Amino acid sequence: MFSEGPDTVAAMTTTSPQGRTELLRPDGSPVRVLVVDDEQSITELLSMALRYEGWQIRSAGDGSGAVRTAREFRPDAVVLDMMLPDMDGLAVLGRLRRELPDVPVLFLTAKDAVEDRIAGLTAGGDDYVTKPFSLEEVVARLRGLIRRSGAADRRSDSVLVVGDLTLDEDSHEVTRGGDSIHLTATEFELLRFLMRNPRRVLSKAQILDRVWSYDFGGQANVVELYISYLRRKIDAGREPMIHTRRGAGYLIKPAVS
Amino acid sequence: MFSEGPDTVAAMTTTSPQGRTELLRPDGSPVRVLVVDDEQSITELLSMALRYEGWQIRSAGDGSGAVRTAREFRPDAVVLDMMLPDMDGLAVLGRLRRELPDVPVLFLTAKDAVEDRIAGLTAGGDDYVTKPFSLEEVVARLRGLIRRSGAADRRSDSVLVVGDLTLDEDSHEVTRGGDSIHLTATEFELLRFLMRNPRRVLSKAQILDRVWSYDFGGQANVVELYISYLRRKIDAGREPMIHTRRGAGYLIKPAVS
DNA sequence: TGAATTTCTCAGGAAAATCACAGGTTGTAG
């Protein structure tokens, strides 16, 4: 049966007190994710962020450790750096596949070495992000993989809704009051983060930490700038949904409060 | 001078306040918090304030002491100064994470060092306050962290209610009789402090100590001024909820007592 | 490769918040 089986991940969702929707396994236990990267700062960063999603995390620093942990931990998804010290990423993948045939993998890869090798791999339903990534990106991709891998129960949809504003995480489509709105990649991620935490004040530091890459070293006022861009596209001439809490941060909420 | 002597002492020694919602762990035992700072004045100040919340406190003055204490004390949350004598704040964080993977951390950091060093730290749901902080700020942030981490028993919600007045700590929204009221950051903190101690006289000294930063060197009548602001916004044309006890302090209570 | 798009820095200016000061008001002790 699948009471303990990690391979069946129906994408049940439940809503926590904060209004956050969490992915859960059919038996109500938390989703399990294995993180594999040789840089410890990366595994720690990812573990933190993914635990905060309510998931159960294990990490490994090399290929053999990954295979060993996978066998015992039976994760529902794997985050795998393609650049590991002991063996080639493809070799690790092969061994993982033997242990966990149906588990989706999110590859981490350097910016340049993308197209050739990865393209083929993602054909099987896997996905990848390039380093340096933003946490929102990793979390979103992972949520998508897990959601789709539990094909039996695909009730959870990928659309966030706040008031008359909608954002589709799969198609990247954004509408307000029915009108389609074009956003750039960064604008999209910022809006997604806001909409995943509606009616909640988010500080500029929080936003920077989640939406921008972990190695971003620039000015903190990019957040102000992109809020400004979003307002121009989303609140333009309408009842504003993005609000400033001076000295605290920003929040999004339905217009007709 | 703003110490009235007897009144202050009387109010300070009042035992467990009624109407205060206390955070407890699932087994009913008090929440445990570890405070790490090398300035003893700071750890003492914090320990006193946090104990007053009904929490169990331990403190450490350096990184190695912090790790040692954490292992044995198993706190539900950690307050961590990023500037420690023996090791880098990030190093301490790493070691703490290994001991206590799921424990939320509240960082204390200098005002200017925010931009560079905080990057990535709030990613896992952690939070930070800048020195000099106000005690209310630290307590509120800690309560938020503990609440969200699930260490606390009841998934207590973030809304304070006194009569027809409500204050939401997540959205920073304040309403009276359904009408939304806009408050500035300082007004918000003052009202939060009053509402967390309803029907209780709070001296100007107490208010100054909790709501303003510990290094505030200004005139004591800022409290009067901000009470005045609050009244204008909250009691405007309604049955007053904020009352003056001449020679003693202020208190808030439901209008139709 | 060149053009279009996107990301980000910088800086000026607007808006808001904080606080000191001081004169007015109210409660109360004597």
Add this chain to the structure above:
DNA sequence: CTACAACCTGTGATTTTCCTGAGAAATTCA
């Protein structure tokens, strides 16, 4: 009733925070 202490609040200076235009740098796409 008087005088004083405690409290209230208008005014405005100072500081903080936020917004946004302009353009440079980087990236993407044809």
